[in-house]
Amino acid sequence: MTQMIKEPFLADNIDYSTYSDVVFQINSLAKADALVNPEKTVNATIGTLCGEDGKILAFRSVYDSFRKVPDTVKASYASDLGGNPDFREEIFKWINRNNNIELPHAVIAAPGGTGALFLMFTSCLNKGETVLLPDIYWGSYNLMVNKHQLKSEKYRIAENNQVSIRDLMAKSESIMERLGKLMVIINDPCHNPTGISLGYEKWSQLIDFFNKLSEKGPVIVVNDTAYLDFAHNPDHITDYMANFNKISDNVLLSLAYSCSKAFTCYGARLGANIILAKDPQRVANMDNALRRVLRGTWSNGNNGFMHCVVDVLRNHKEEYLRERDASVAMLQRRADIVVKEAEQCGLPLYPYHEGFFITIPIEDTDLLSRYHSALMKDHIYTVKFQKGIRIAICGLPEKKCYGLAARMKAILEETVND
Ligand SMILES: Cc1ncc(COP(=O)(O)O)c(C=O)c1O
CATH class of the missing domain: 3.40.640.10 (Type I PLP-dependent aspartate aminotransferase-like (Major domain))
Structure with missing residues (x-):
């Protein structure tokens, strides 16, 4: 935390610098872009499970x-x-x-x-x-x-x-x-x-x-x-x-x-x-x-x-498990596409086993920021973590998963060589 001048209404050590949640911010950018460029835009930001129609899943x-x-x-x-x-x-x-x-x-x-x-x-x-x-x-x-x-x-x-x-x-x-x-x-x-x-x-x-x-x-x-x-x-x-x-x-x-x-x-x-x-x-x-x-x-x-x-x-429970299992299978299909294509095109990934997210490891913080911005310029919205770029497959319909790894790999190469 950076040293701040004391705010008299707050107790010591309370951080009152403007708080913006990057996930919500980038999600808004992605949504706005999707209205103008629906085909190219990939919104891989938000950590909620969405169906193949891109809408949040709410189990019946x-x-x-x-x-x-x-x-x-x-x-x-x-x-x-x-x-x-x-x-x-x-x-x-x-x-x-x-x-x-x-x-x-x-x-x-x-x-x-x-x-x-x-x-x-x-x-x-x-x-x-x-x-x-x-x-x-x-x-x-x-x-x-x-x-x-x-x-x-x-x-x-x-x-x-x-x-x-x-x-x-x-x-x-x-x-x-x-x-x-x-x-x-x-x-x-x-x-x-x-x-x-x-x-x-x-x-x-x-x-x-x-x-x-x-x-x-x-x-x-x-x-x-x-x-x-x-x-x-x-x-x-x-x-x-x-x-x-x-x-x-x-x-x-x-x-x-x-x-x-x-x-x-x-x-x-x-x-x-x-x-x-x-x-x-x-x-x-x-x-x-x-x-x-x-x-x-x-x-x-x-x-x-x-x-x-x-x-x-x-x-x-049975109805619930049917829905949950269908979602797990849906996630798996998305993950399979991204992981397989990443392997084919040489896009590095953290070892992915399961779950909502897949991440590209990047240790260099400068490269990480430049890459994150370059992806957005190419209509790919992700979340920048401390040591990588997170792809939220939970919110990404299958059709958006195809070809994503190759696009991301090409942008990574361009950014590294920039
Ligand atoms: C790693 C991790 N832990 C805990 C949570 C807590 O989620 P919630 O408070 O919605 O249950 C989240 C939500 O994004 C998470 O990603």
């Missing part, structure tokens, strides 16, 4: 259910600050879909995955302490770091274009040495923006590593699972969670879950934070602490939508 199974939620229920506060008990129960069952989590747990409803993450950023570290983030990451993590006056360090999620946990472990050790405590964010599966998923084996190694590290101090692992349900095989994507059962007493896990993506309800602001630890008292202590925070921050969750999610999971 979800919205048929939501329409039936009585107005009085929608108007009411939740029955419990931490979220309605039936919602908490169903969300846990939904995530623990293979019954492979056997740890004491607490579920706390939150306004989206964002709220679930906020609870951890606000509760686990003191001002000035360091949180460990991936080196290419969802920008809101950084807003939360700044808001809480924390510091951050970054671990490389890929080395030599291979998924790697080597740097994650090295940075974890280094932070533990200095701080005597570690909080790390692991956005997995379907990492935003690369589409990397770590899988069972890497998680197993990580948990063994965190257990060993926790002999030196407490370890908090925040697993941001925002895109979990859009993995290739959602029925088995949670298999890695079986590794959680072997955590030591000094390791705490938080699963930040987002209903936004799973239930196509980004605007409803619903998600959950699932706390897992070996000692039930530790879980209860976290539950109490987080409830206090949320009561003074957003008060309580979206009652109407909690009812809807419970109804969908209990009474309309």
Whole structure:
């Protein structure tokens, strides 16, 4: 954060420089361009799932259910600050879909995955302490770091274009040495923006590593699972969670879950934070602490939508799964086109496994900015991340995926040679 003159109405260290969310900004540019140049314009900016007609997907199974939620229920506060008990129960069952989590747990409803993450950023570290983030990451993590006056360090999620946990472990050790405590964010599966998923084996190694590290101090692992349900095989994507059962007493896990993506309800602001630890008292202590925070921050969750999610999971699961699976297949077709064509034309990509996004790695920040602008000049709208250009295939109809890699490769070459 740059040093600013104190604004008398604000507390110290509040950043009041003009805030513009680049994703929303570039999306507006893309929409305006599409009106004039519909054929050439590719809008690969926004992180919401759109159908082949380019319109946002709103699952019928979800919205048929939501329409039936009585107005009085929608108007009411939740029955419990931490979220309605039936919602908490169903969300846990939904995530623990293979019954492979056997740890004491607490579920706390939150306004989206964002709220679930906020609870951890606000509760686990003191001002000035360091949180460990991936080196290419969802920008809101950084807003939360700044808001809480924390510091951050970054671990490389890929080395030599291979998924790697080597740097994650090295940075974890280094932070533990200095701080005597570690909080790390692991956005997995379907990492935003690369589409990397770590899988069972890497998680197993990580948990063994965190257990060993926790002999030196407490370890908090925040697993941001925002895109979990859009993995290739959602029925088995949670298999890695079986590794959680072997955590030591000094390791705490938080699963930040987002209903936004799973239930196509980004605007409803619903998600959950699932706390897992070996000692039930530790879980209860976290539950109490987080409830206090949320009561003074957003008060309580979206009652109407909690009812809807419970109804969908209990009474309309088959219809829901049909829609979700069709969306997963649609995403896969898009990804296959982009990845295959990228291979053919030599466009570099981070190793993509699954999920909403595919990313072109670019380390040189000057090249990154020039490339991002050059793409826009050629009517291709993407989001510039810290170390790459993100292509949001979630919002890109198949016909827009064809030929995209070759266009992007040609522009990359021109920009490099500029
Ligand atoms: C990596 C990641 N985590 C969490 C979220 C939280 O989403 P929401 O607050 O809508 O659930 C997002 C949304 O874009 C995300 O990309």
